[in-house]
Amino acid sequence: MLSSFVFTIAAPEGVWHAHFNLEPGRCYCPSEVTVNHGAAALRSPHTLRVEATTLPSEEEFRELAARAATRTADPSPDPLRRLLNLLIPF
Structure with missing residues (x-):
């Protein structure tokens, strides 16, 4: 099942976004990111x-x-790993 994910960095000089349709367990590469x-x-x-x-x-x-999307797509059954991925998304 695909899930939508948006990664955003905001700074005084502007805002950058990246949008992903996550696939469970998939590893995303920087070359796949559209800014x-x-x-x-x-x-x-x-x-x-x-x-x-x-x-x-x-x-x-x-x-x-790419790193944040990969961690968000990780379907790890370990609840501690999922919590760690939420707290430290990079």
């Missing part, structure tokens, strides 16, 4: 919004977004 610029809010039941003092480079954003 959307602007303040238009993407809606999803699963959203991770990071407030930053400055935006990362686009390459760093892609790496962070």
Whole structure:
């Protein structure tokens, strides 16, 4: 089952978003991340919004977004691992 996930970084100079249709257990790569610029809010039941003092480079954003999507898609049966992934999404 696919699940929607939005990763957002907001800083004084702007906002970047990445949207994923998650597949359980899939590993996402930075090359698969499409970066959307602007303040238009993407809606999803699963959203991770990071407030930053400055935006990362686009390459760093892609790496962070891919890592967060991979962890969110992890269907681990271990409740402690799921909790850890929620608390530390990168």
